[in-house]
Amino acid sequence: MINTGVSGWSTDQQYLFLREEGLRYEPDIVLLAFCSANDVKGSLTARLYSLSKPLLREPLGRAYSPGARLEFVNIPPPKPGETMKHMEFTGESRDIMTPLLGGMHDLASQAGAVFMVASFGRFLNPTNPEIKAWTEETRTIVSGLPGALFLDVDFEFWDRGLAEEDLVDESIDHDGHWDAGGHQLVAEILLEFLEAEGAFK
Secondary structure (H helix, E strand, C coil), X not given: CCCCCCCCCCHHHHHHHHHHCHHHHCCCEEEEEEECCCHHHHHCXXXXXXXXXXXXXXXXXXXXXXXXXXXXXXXXXXXXXXCCCCCECCCCHHHHHXXXXXXXXXXXXXCCCEEEEEEECCCCCCCCHHHHHHHHHHHHHHHCCCXXXXXXXXXXXXXXXXXXXXXXXXXXXXXXXXXXXXXXHHHHHHHHHHHHCCCCC
16 A cells, blocks of 8 residues: 555645556555545635645536546646645536546546545534535545445444544644544554455455
8 A cells, every 4th residue: 555645735636646646656446535624625726724736627617528637727837835826716616526536537447446535524523514515525426437436434433433532632632633543443444345345356
């Protein structure tokens, strides 16, 4: 397993990494860790955590179609540490998340890999309607991608009767990120799911 996660990245930056670098590792499974609490929001903006970032859109402003290549809105895209004019994606969130997730699925499929999305983010804020809507939107998009897998990690937490203290270290100030024990639990959940889906051949 190769962990290519980068702190502060959104789905658009993960898509670009997979397109430009990730497939060089010849993956069997491309697993997208998707935080519904902030990854959609981050993909709709050209500035995140006070840093400039690329902003993408569907090809030529049209609806996504398989095999299409996403385009940059901010041209040229910012280099690391470069400050650029702030821009926002003005369409509906599904108008950018559909080509992003569909594009990652296309890239994985072309490389002979299974594409999987593990969604989380509602567990610590289950009554937030925006996070719930983004989770369901993502589930709908992924369910329409042939052969793609979707796992709602938050439901797995609830089904196991887990509490916040089972995932984060309450002895220190935290922002909801999992501690080592929380990561171990999620790893076990992912393994059970992938084995059940027959993803290992």
